[in-house]
Amino acid sequence: MAEKPNTENLSARIEGLLFVSSGLVSLNQLAKVLGVSENVVESTLKDLDAHYKSAGRGLRLMRVKSRVQLTTAPEISNTIEEFLDLDTTTTLSQAAMETLAIIAYKQPITRPEVDVIRGVNSDAVLRTLLSKGLIEELGRADTPGRPIYYGTTPEFLQYFGLESLDELPFIDFDALEELHEENGDREILKT
Numbered sequence: 001m002a003e004k005p006n007t008e009n010l011s012a013r014i015e016g017l018l019f020v021s022s023g024l025v026s027l028n029q030l031a032k033v034l035g036v037s038e039n040v041v042e043s044t045l046k047d048l049d050a051h052y053k054s055a056g057r058g059l060r061l062m063r064v065k066s067r068v069q070l071t072t073a074p075e076i077s078n079t080i081e082e083f084l085d086l087d088t089t090t091t092l093s094q095a096a097m098e099t100l101a102i103i104a105y106k107q108p109i110t111r112p113e114v115d116v117i118r119g120v121n122s123d124a125v126l127r128t129l130l131s132k133g134l135i136e137e138l139g140r141a142d143t144p145g146r147p148i149y150y151g152t153t154p155e156f157l158q159y160f161g162l163e164s165l166d167e168l169p170f171i172d173f174d175a176l177e178e179l180h181e182e183n184g185d186r187e188i189l190k191t
Contacts, residue, residue: 010034010044015070024067024154063164064154074161092132099125100134104156104168108138108149126150134159 014030027045031038045068049061052073062071072080092100095118102117103109114122129135134156138149157163 010036010040011048014041014044015048018061018068018070021069024062024064024069026067028066030068060163062154062157062162064157069154071158077161093125093128095122095125096128100129100152100156103129103135103150104152104165105171107151109151110141110147110149112147114150 013034017030017033018025027038027041030041034041045061051057052059052061058073058076060071060073062069098118099114099122102114106113106117111122111126114126126135130137132155133153135150136153138151140146140148152165157165162168
């Protein structure tokens, strides 16, 4: 016999489901399993998220579009890394950070578009970012050569301690481009 949804333990059940899942879970999947609407799931997730943030808890909800995952809070990353005996010396090169920033802000974006912005070939850097799981292939453009579109992954969000891309700082690309033109720099921001 199926368990009826009980609003008193819905939060605990969602939390438990997210805890045992190995990755991102869709709101639709949670709603089906719990026998409630996606709106009820969304509302409960907002309450959980507020609880984690306001109480200084060690957990956070990471969202990627209509999917969600339970993760550790970025503030305790050093403790987690020490506990798991992780090598914290893994860093990204300047070229990788530059390329990753371009992809994060301009996604979906193709390698030729990244190359135009950076002014150099980005093949090796893209391979590195793909191998680290920070970017992924999103499809192909309907242009000659059918270049691959790239975008960031949930691992990118975790790496930088973000819950969503909305948390990226705002950059006024038009103002930045004007500054480069005033200084006589090459047009590096056109895509």
